[in-house]
Amino acid sequence: MIQRSIPVHFQHRIDFTHGAFDPKNHTLRDLIADACALDGPARVLVLLDSGVAESNPTLAASIPRYFAAHADTVTLMTDPICLSGGEPCKNNWSLVEKIWQAIEYFKICRHSYIIAIGGGAFLDLAGFGAATAHRGIRLIRMPTTTLSQGDGGVGVKNGVNYFGKKNWVGTFSVPFAVVNDLDFIASLPPRACRDGIIEAIKVSLIRDRSFYEYLKANGAALNRLETRPLEMTIRRSAENHVEHIATSGDPFEYGSARPLDFGHWAAHKLEQISNFSVSHGEAVAVGMAVDLLYSVQVGILPRSTAEGILTLMETVGFSLWSEFLNTEERGRPVILAGLEEFREHLGGRLTITLIPAIGEKLEVNEVDESAILRAIDELRQRHHSKVVTIPV
Ligand SMILES: NC(=O)c1ccc[n+]([C@@H]2O[C@H](COP(=O)([O-])OP(=O)(O)OC[C@H]3O[C@@H](n4cnc5c(N)ncnc54)[C@H](O)[C@@H]3O)[C@@H](O)[C@H]2O)c1
Ligand SMILES: [Zn+2]
Known part of the structure; x- marks a missing residue:
């Protein structure tokens, strides 16, 4: 040889x-x-x-x-x-x-x-x-x-x-x-402009706590799509994405772990169920919310940390609920099929990135579907508790 x-x-x-x-x-x-x-x-x-x-x-x-x-x-x-x-x-x-x-x-x-x-x-x-x-x-x-x-x-x-x-x-x-x-x-139309902010939050969560603090401090300005914080957000997001690609040891994705796809297993499925009426950024916001509350359910992430992140995503203008999460086929929530499709997409073993703390990541190879459903249920209740009913 x-x-x-x-x-x-x-x-x-x-x-x-x-x-x-x-x-x-x-x-x-x-x-x-x-x-x-x-x-x-x-x-x-x-x-x-x-x-x-x-x-x-x-x-x-x-x-x-x-x-x-x-x-x-x-x-x-x-x-x-x-x-x-x-x-x-x-x-x-x-x-x-x-x-x-x-x-x-x-x-x-x-x-x-x-x-x-x-x-x-x-x-x-x-x-x-x-x-x-x-x-x-x-x-x-x-x-x-x-x-x-x-x-x-x-x-x-x-x-x-x-x-x-x-x-x-x-x-x-x-x-x-x-x-x-x-x-x-x-x-860019405002909706498309906002979409990139969620990927910035995502990459801050898996690798850059100080960037997360920046996003938190500028959440309201980002909601208004103000030029300066938006440009800084794009720069630091790009920097972090490139840094990950250059230093992770797997730029051409031979392995199964895909940390930059945090929150994406549910996001990809949600985009598909909605026939792409839910944008990529909107779907990633919901997908990350599901994974954060799942992490709380299985004891990986403190609830207070998760709540802080959910609040930031809402502050910059994302909803953490989509009615498409309710879609069922033969009594089974369709969103769950996203897990198997994600595994096929990565090849090899199912590998999901979660975060145990802001700026840190954790790869898991097994997912408890009932805890995912409990996380979705929490998002449903959270959403309904925020809908104000106007008395007539
Ligand atoms: N190669 C990769 O690593 C990678 C990673 C993530 C996403 N993607 C791909 O990126 C695509 C999504 O890209 P996107 O979110 O940038 O949107 P997009 O390319 O789908 O563009 C959306 C629309 O906006 C228009 N547009 C683009 N720039 C504009 C501007 N400055 N002003 C006005 N209109 C503008 C486009 O013509 C298009 O109609 C998906 O296909 C996804 O698979 C690729
Ligand atoms: Zn994405």
Whole structure:
């Protein structure tokens, strides 16, 4: 047998900026110029989420102007290619082919760059197209939602849906760089804007107590979606997500533990039961509430700690109850099927992350369903006790 280890080193770069396509902003230009000794300007293809283009009407025209101002370093091969975004784009295989066709037509090679601008779904699609053409083209991701800037967009995965299953086809691929232009947050509808805050709370709970204290101190301002605390929240969330990926020892998820998916087993199921009328952030809030009260039920977490976290999630504007938790099939709550589906999704053993204290995590491999149902019952009662009945 021949056995050799193959050492591979990845650089994961996350930059934060405002006005990335203002010609005076050198973030994108410098990233490309600094990375390699250029043999003439680098060829660049820009893929743009049409939802972002519509909400930012001057964006598409500003991109060619930016490249013209930096023609010594970068050549934009064509005007930005606008493709539809949001979850439906991950169900549309013809969009993958469109990306490959553009790569082929404009002779984008392994020394060229693709810049993808959009929400997490669009980045998953564009990232898959880029990673599979010529076995991988350098990708600069520019996430445009709070969720993708603080969570998914700074990760190392891509994928599209296939066989009716989410992310069935995709790769692990460290992007060349991620550029978070915080100006994009301004054009997000409030509901989408709020969604990213919950992933920030999640990551603070599993690894960063001081970030949790920051979120608690700024809960009311975050509820009002004030710019400064929101930007700080996105930064620290991104930092924590990247730190976890870089230091956990399992960036490409060979094991079964997935701490960044705290609260997600119930969240994924809730999104599905609701036919995605419950947003990802809203579902994660309920999912974390279930897991926190479950932890109290089984003696892992003190009740006072759990109550404090539930209050923070409500303060920033999330409901901890969804009527979809009541959905039953043949007398069994449908939400419980989320546990087995989560195990299948991770592969191997069921592994759920819980927290014994703020900033600490604990992996468990067995779950007591009756205690889960008691936790859900507590959330139901908590919700009903808050509904004020107006006497007539
Ligand atoms: N690869 C990963 O590691 C990872 C991790 C978490 C989530 N994800 C994926 O991310 C997706 C969810 O992403 P998302 O929450 O960012 O939303 P999204 O990509 O679904 O976008 C939602 C909508 O907002 C629009 N939009 C995006 N940015 C906008 C802006 N600045 N202004 C106005 N409209 C804008 C989009 O066009 C789309 O219509 C899911 O498909 C999920 O699977 C991937
Ligand atoms: Zn999530």
